[in-house]
Amino acid sequence: MVENWDVIIVGAGTAGIPAAIFAGQRGAKVLLVDAADKIGGTLHLTTGQMSAAGTSLQKQLGISDNSNDHFDDVMRISENTADKDLVRLAVDNAAETFDWLMTNGFTPLDNHPVLGNAHEPYSERRYYWGPFGGISILDAITPLLDEQIASGNVVVSLRTKLKNIILNKKEVTGIEIQAEDGTNAIINGKNIVLSTGGYSSNPTLFKELSGPTLYWKGAYPFSNGEGLTIANNIGGILRGKENYLCGYGAILKNFDYPSEVTTRVISHPHLRLPWEIHVNVDGERFFQEDYDSVHVREKKLLEQDKLKAWIVFDDEILKESPPLLKDFSKEDMISFFSSHPMFYYANDLQSLANKSGINSEGLIKTIEEYNFNIENNHPDSFGRVHRPLKIEKPPFYSICTHGVSITSTVGLLVNSELNILKENGEPIGNLFAAGEILGSGQTMGKCSAGGMMLTPALTFGRLLGQKFLSW
Numbered sequence: 001m002v003e004n005w006d007v008i009i010v011g012a013g014t015a016g017i018p019a020a021i022f023a024g025q026r027g028a029k030v031l032l033v034d035a036a037d038k039i040g041g042t043l044h045l046t047t048g049q050m051s052a053a054g055t056s057l058q059k060q061l062g063i064s065d066n067s068n069d070h071f072d073d074v075m076r077i078s079e080n081t082a083d084k085d086l087v088r089l090a091v092d093n094a095a096e097t098f099d100w101l102m103t104n105g106f107t108p109l110d111n112h113p114v115l116g117n118a119h120e121p122y123s124e125r126r127y128y129w130g131p132f133g134g135i136s137i138l139d140a141i142t143p144l145l146d147e148q149i150a151s152g153n154v155v156v157s158l159r160t161k162l163k164n165i166i167l168n169k170k171e172v173t174g175i176e177i178q179a180e181d182g183t184n185a186i187i188n189g190k191n192i193v194l195s196t197g198g199y200s201s202n203p204t205l206f207k208e209l210s211g212p213t214l215y216w217k218g219a220y221p222f223s224n225g226e227g228l229t230i231a232n233n234i235g236g237i238l239r240g241k242e243n244y245l246c247g248y249g250a251i252l253k254n255f256d257y258p259s260e261v262t263t264r265v266i267s268h269p270h271l272r273l274p275w276e277i278h279v280n281v282d283g284e285r286f287f288q289e290d291y292d293s294v295h296v297r298e299k300k301l302l303e304q305d306k307l308k309a310w311i312v313f314d315d316e317i318l319k320e321s322p323p324l325l326k327d328f329s330k331e332d333m334i335s336f337f338s339s340h341p342m343f344y345y346a347n348d349l350q351s352l353a354n355k356s357g358i359n360s361e362g363l364i365k366t367i368e369e370y371n372f373n374i375e376n377n378h379p380d381s382f383g384r385v386h387r388p389l390k391i392e393k394p395p396f397y398s399i400c401t402h403g404v405s406i407t408s409t410v411g412l413l414v415n416s417e418l419n420i421l422k423e424n425g426e427p428i429g430n431l432f433a434a435g436e437i438l439g440s441g442q443t444m445g446k447c448s449a450g451g452m453m454l455t456p457a458l459t460f461g462r463l464l465g466q467k468f469l470s471w
């Protein structure tokens, strides 16, 4: 066993694996530890959507793109809330990461790259993913890790948990780990990389750091924020709470938070124009339902109590409108009204509001006003144009939706060499971080910029292994 590793990488996931591969390729003796019983981390779950500008694939397809435009797009979409230095580092190096994946067997879907439409679209086609989400990426990089393991440069230790970081004055000398049988050991290393991911499987930490209740049980089970907490305990600064943002329109399986998500309402107007209205707990509408910006509705939802919104409609809308739920037919939806805790119906609006937990006076007033404006051909109070039907024919229906997020907004402050910084701005010598442990708020800001978690995680891991670590 090596007595003083050149590099100890904690977290064999999206960022940790490339860090180990590239450090191993440079001849470093690398220990890669992970609490789980397999490598891959969130790559097992992620949709795998990456963004990169100036890639070989774009060139082949005649798409003229560059990292400056990518940078401008991310800063525009995030309304300048993302960390400029980290976005710069990510986008300037994203093409090389993406090309590296493709050289090693990653194949995106046929029509890719695309602009993307689940979030605010990019101005150029630079958004790609493979047929199996994150697994398409894991399949490309695992053989490269295996090569380094075979060469003896990288040793992987699974079921091994980070318990502490050993700080000796200004330098980190190693880590304390705990094996599955509960025994602890100190391991010495010249460089320590924390790539332990986010905290979205830890409801207490999620509430403390991000603010809202953790509604969605969907993050990697080992995303408990342990690395982030340990680094914070030895002086690493956490930042980014102000960038918390949640996705719109999730239908949770039940109210036992965190819950799995049954499905989502299709609320993007370019996929389905709205026939229903969306109200808050006061029974009031709070945005223009046919406004073509995901970002605007997500931000408006942040202002609503408990991030909840109810989709309200009547029997005629149910019959006439196209399917409302992602991946479910209208018949499926109808069956949910007698079987699913988030679906309600009643013969009058007062009862519907009571069953749904919405203020009934507010709901009745909102629907009266909505109907009045349609009937009299008056403009909608929120400027909505698509108003095909009034809401007037019983039974009336509502669906409770929650604003959910699965990523961790808050993260460790680092410099542009990914060295973790202390309160006084000094780096904690030889302690580095990459991936979601930096917080989604740094590379995406207060928005969902397509691919701007996964690509930076892979890229920062690569850069650490390739450039930033010395031994």
Ligand SMILES: Cc1cc2nc3c(=O)[nH]c(=O)nc-3n(C[C@H](O)[C@H](O)[C@H](O)COP(=O)(O)OP(=O)(O)OC[C@H]3O[C@@H](n4cnc5c(N)ncnc54)[C@H](O)[C@@H]3O)c2cc1C
Binding pocket: 010, 011, 012, 013, 014, 015, 016, 033, 034, 035, 036, 039, 040, 041, 042, 043, 045, 046, 047, 048, 049, 050, 160, 161, 162, 163, 195, 196, 197, 198, 218, 219, 220, 222, 223, 224, 225, 226, 227, 406, 407, 434, 435, 436, 437, 450, 451, 452, 453, 454, 455, 457
């Ligand atoms: C469902 C889902 C879909 C997503 N889709 C996208 C997308 O399409 N595009 C995008 O940009 N982003 C997406 N994201 C976010 C993105 O995938 C993640 O931010 C990224 O994969 C995280 O990489 P990471 O290396 O930081 O963490 P991970 O890949 O989770 O790796 C962290 C590793 O650390 C280990 N670990 C944790 N604690 C310890 C400990 N104490 N000791 C030892 N090991 C530990 C874990 O077991 C894990 O293997 C998605 C996330 C989810 C959950």
